[in-house]
Amino acid sequence: MLRDQLIELLQPVVVNLGYELWELEYAARSGGGLLRLYIDSPQGITLEDCERVSRAVSAAMDEDDPITGQYTLEVSSPGLDRVLRTAEHFARFSGERVKVETTNAINGRKRFAGRLTGVSDGQIALEIEGGLIRLPIDGIHKARVAPES
Structure with missing residues (x-):
């Protein structure tokens, strides 16, 4: 499954930067997919944190290229009404x-x-x-x- 492959690829990238990969969503769409990562840390998440993770994830995705075609990458905080999965x-x-x-x-x-x-x-x-x-x-x-x- 692509989601599992993406988590396996990107979780170490996020963790090595000092964050937790809280959730990952991928939705294929006509004209390009949407890859959304939610990151967290005990100190909270700032815009700079999201930009830092976005640059590192983009580099990892360019190197491994697990998604064929175009996609949009979004990185954000999980928010107060965050998803619970594990x-x-x-x-x-x-x-x-x-x-x-x-x-x-x-x-x-x-x-x-x-x-x-x-x-x-x-x-x-x-x-x-x-x-x-x-x-x-x-x-x-x-x-x-x-x-x-």
Whole structure:
């Protein structure tokens, strides 16, 4: 899969610059694709950080050339409503409100919103209005932090 190939190529580039590759998205489009990287660091992300990563990633992409044809590269911060994909992502945001959509229905529903209370054994624990529910991470289609206003 191209996404896995891109992560394998670009994660070391981003990490060597002192950042975390939080997420990577690639969408093929007519007239050229869109490669979007979300980077993070404990100090936060500045425009200069994005420019620095963009230059290094562009050089790596030019050398390896995993995407045929034209594409646009975007590098940014994951933001307050960031995507959660891995066990590490969920663990880092334990205690926060999240919105989760599962691939298959669980107890008759696919969409859940509540407080993330923990991660263990490949599952997240989510405190929702009906109590506590456990959702398998590999069964999550989409998940995002839902910042409280």
